Amino acid sequence: MKFDAVLIAGPTASGKSHQALALAEEIGGVVINADSMQVYREAPILTAQPSAAEMARAPHLLYGHVSARDAYSVGRWREDAIEALARARVMGRVPIFAGGTGMYFMALTDGLADIPATPAEVRDNARALLDDIGVEALHARLTERDPLTASKLRPSDPQRVLRAYEVFESTGRSLADWQEAPAAPVLKDAHLAAFVLDPPREQRRARIAERFEKMLEAGGLEEARALEGLDPALPAAKLLGLRPLQALAKGTLTRGEALDGAITASRQFAKRQMTWFRHRMPHYIWFDPCVSNLITQFSHISA
């Protein structure tokens, strides 16, 4: 049986990249990044991007291909993914998407509303307004303009209220309206082999802690230092461990405290990822990477 693409999802530190690479070597694939943070070139260590040696073993796309100073987004990733898919086709290799960003997988398989990018000034203005009057008040204003979308949002959710507000401001159309008709999914009608790596909870926690230690030793602190002064509003500024590490560099936190903070944040993130996978990807093939591996799983369904 032939697959148009392979999808590999899993929480942080579950070994997605390794499994994806092994499969790519086995079946002649290209590994395509589906992780919102591994796209940033300034932080290969802190985002656990595959090493140069690993990338040499099989083609990898969308890893470190943008700057942390860019306001990257799912929308842009979707464009990049379409292009990556085309390149895979040219190379004659099977696209293997690997990552932990649920929403990116959603863009792949369910589609995303085709909303024009918000002009920077509209976004800046909306953000300034939010800072000025607060979320509740912004939600109230949204209710005046776009009651439908407003009614679907919690007045306490700054991110979504802001998004709805700026979309209405820049397009004059309700976000709910836009979302009514999502654009075709990137992998429309594709034949997919989809997997979720699901290591036991204890194993996950242990690996997160262990991996973060290694990141520090491998130069994670220098990466964090180099990103000092990054606009906190940028997506890359939310990188796990960045804040605590910068605090460590400045001496505001001890090494132990910084490590604790970063590890706790990673655990909490992994929990959110699992919630998404459990509810959005129940039809994927789930397996425990401590017990099985992707090549075995893949061979089961290819037979």
Place this chain on the structure above:
RNA sequence: GGCCACGUGGCGGAGUGGUGACGCAGCGGACUGCAAAUCCGCGUACCCCGGUUCAAUUCCGGGCGUGGCCU
């Protein structure tokens, strides 16, 4: 050994004679362009024993424990 203070959920930390704040961690959930983000929900914890009281976590006595001071 004596004196003083304290003893609240996994941790930190308010408070009260009758319904036991809150923060953190943890757990569950949501999720359509910042998503490693954002938001929502979840806790019979008052050291032990006796006494007072209609009612003790709260008052009294004793015990145990912790910290400090003193000899």
